[in-house]
Amino acid sequence: MADLMENVVNLCKRRGFIFPSAEIYGGFRSTYDYGPLGVLMLRNVREAWWKSMVQCRDDVVGLEAAILSPPAVWEASGHLGAGFADLLVECRSCNTRHRQDHLDDPDKCPSCGSTGTFTEPRAFNLMFKTHVGPVASEDAVAYLRPETAQGMFLNFANILQTTRKKPPFGIAQIGKSFRNEITPGNFVFRTREFEQMELEYFVPPDDGPKWYEYWCEQRFNWYVDLGIAPEKLRLRPHDADELSHYSAGTSDVEFEFPFGWGELEGIAQRTDYDLKQHAAASGEKLEYFDQATGERYVPFVIEPAAGATRTMMTFLLAAYSEDEVEGETRTVLRLDPRLAPYKVAVLPLSKKDTLTPLAREVLARLQSNFMTDYDETQSIGRRYRRQDEIGTPFCVTVDFDSLEDKAVTIRDRDSLEQVRVPIDALVTELRDRLTV
Numbered sequence: 001m002a003d004l005m006e007n008v009v010n011l012c013k014r015r016g017f018i019f020p021s022a023e024i025y026g027g028f029r030s031t032y033d034y035g036p037l038g039v040l041m042l043r044n045v046r047e048a049w050w051k052s053m054v055q056c057r058d059d060v061v062g063l064e065a066a067i068l069s070p071p072a073v074w075e076a077s078g079h080l081g082a083g084f085a086d087l088l089v090e091c092r093s094c095n096t097r098h099r100q101d102h103l104d105d106p107d108k109c110p111s112c113g114s115t116g117t118f119t120e121p122r123a124f125n126l127m128f129k130t131h132v133g134p135v136a137s138e139d140a141v142a143y144l145r146p147e148t149a150q151g152m153f154l155n156f157a158n159i160l161q162t163t164r165k166k167p168p169f170g171i172a173q174i175g176k177s178f179r180n181e182i183t184p185g186n187f188v189f190r191t192r193e194f195e196q197m198e199l200e201y202f203v204p205p206d207d208g209p210k211w212y213e214y215w216c217e218q219r220f221n222w223y224v225d226l227g228i229a230p231e232k233l234r235l236r237p238h239d240a241d242e243l244s245h246y247s248a249g250t251s252d253v254e255f256e257f258p259f260g261w262g263e264l265e266g267i268a269q270r271t272d273y274d275l276k277q278h279a280a281a282s283g284e285k286l287e288y289f290d291q292a293t294g295e296r297y298v299p300f301v302i303e304p305a306a307g308a309t310r311t312m313m314t315f316l317l318a319a320y321s322e323d324e325v326e327g328e329t330r331t332v333l334r335l336d337p338r339l340a341p342y343k344v345a346v347l348p349l350s351k352k353d354t355l356t357p358l359a360r361e362v363l364a365r366l367q368s369n370f371m372t373d374y375d376e377t378q379s380i381g382r383r384y385r386r387q388d389e390i391g392t393p394f395c396v397t398v399d400f401d402s403l404e405d406k407a408v409t410i411r412d413r414d415s416l417e418q419v420r421v422p423i424d425a426l427v428t429e430l431r432d433r434l435t436v
């Protein structure tokens with residue numbers, strides 16, 4: 001589909017998934033707000049990740065760490081150094097700035113076409129700096145975290161003590177991260193404020209390679225399980241010159257975006273780099289002591305690090321389709337039901353007073369079980385299309401026969417099949433059909 005990206009961006013705006021931030025003031029530099037449907041879908045993305053990474057495992061626990069942190073953290077982690085800086089060049093002719101590694105031709109400005117006009121590259125650190133407290137002095141400097149991962153390393157000893165976990169075990173976190181990206185773009189693919197879903201998995205050092213393989217496979221399959229066609233995904237090992245400053249080996253799960261292959265998630269072998277750095281800088285012991293064997297060691301870390309906001313956009317792109325129903329083109333988001341903002345919509349056939357009380361009774365029964373929409377405006381055909389366009393897996397129509405037979409019709413988004421179901425059996429029937 002030639003205009004897939006444009007279609008999805010338009011749908012997001014038109015239906016309330018994603019709005020440009022501060023739009024009434026002309027927008028604000030690649031920042032976005034998640035609207036009524038976006039907020040539901042983003043929660044579902046997080047929930048699907050949390051379920052597979054935390055709920056369904058007994059070796060992973062959760063954490064929500066602070067976003068603001070002191071410079072000492074980022075000095076030790078290496079993020080204040082050259083490892084977390086991009087090389088920036090400026091065109092002397094049109095004054096635009098570019099990431100040197102993103103240029104197709106290192107001599108030619110992609111904005112104005114001039115050649116030989118770039119300044120010498122300079123390192124540009126990606127962290128957002130701020131001040132805490134009323135005085136903006138050097139000793140009040142703090143940073144907004146550029147990754148959630150450091151929270152897990154800083155709390156490693158706390159979590160060992162409080163949970164009595166032993167390697168292999170992991171700490172999972174979902175939350176916002178901030179990077180002063182030189183070239184944000186492609187909608188929410190690259191933004192300065194974004195959300196990550198990260199696991200730091202601590203293992204005995206010799207088991208690093210085994211768990212790296214394991215997590216590469218698990219994470220690839222997570223996207224497939226949630227409906228992305230495997231041929232649109234690939235696992236790509238990093239070349240040595242792409243590796244992050246902390247990594248001994250990384251593979252990216254990539255998706256074929258309309259603008260080319262792009263990273264969804266990196267699975268990195270962070271070795272014992274972070275724990276050792278923080279132990280040295282803080283003076284605290286960050287190691288595991290096995291009381292049974294008397295063995296003491298610094299665990300190695302395998303890190304599957306995904307982006308929640310980028311992944312949400314990917315699920316939208318993968319789900320967007322157009323087909324023909326009764327001679328008309330319909331837009332349908334073929335989202336996995338676990339990701340769909342609404343699981344079901346209640347559509348009374350008419351707005352007449354006689355039907356409304358029953359329709360609202362059906363709504364109330366469903367609402368305590370599933371995220372449910374209610375729509376009584378316009379023709380039933382148009383209402384079906386509206387639900388298809390936002391990916392609602394099932395519509396329930398309440399008609400005049402329902403008053404007599406106490407039954408309603410369930411209509412399936414994908415097969416368009418319709419079945420009559422007693423109202424008393426509706427919740428069970430929908431639960432069976434939805435993977436919740």
Ligand code: GAP
Nearest residue numbers: 147149189190191194264265266305306307310
């Ligand atoms: N702790 C490791 C780490 O942060 P990363 O590859 O820099 O690794 C992990 O980031 C994931 O976070 C990426 O695969 C991507 O999905 C997401 N991400 C990173 N920068 C982003 C940005 N500027 N906008 C949106 N998502 C981003």
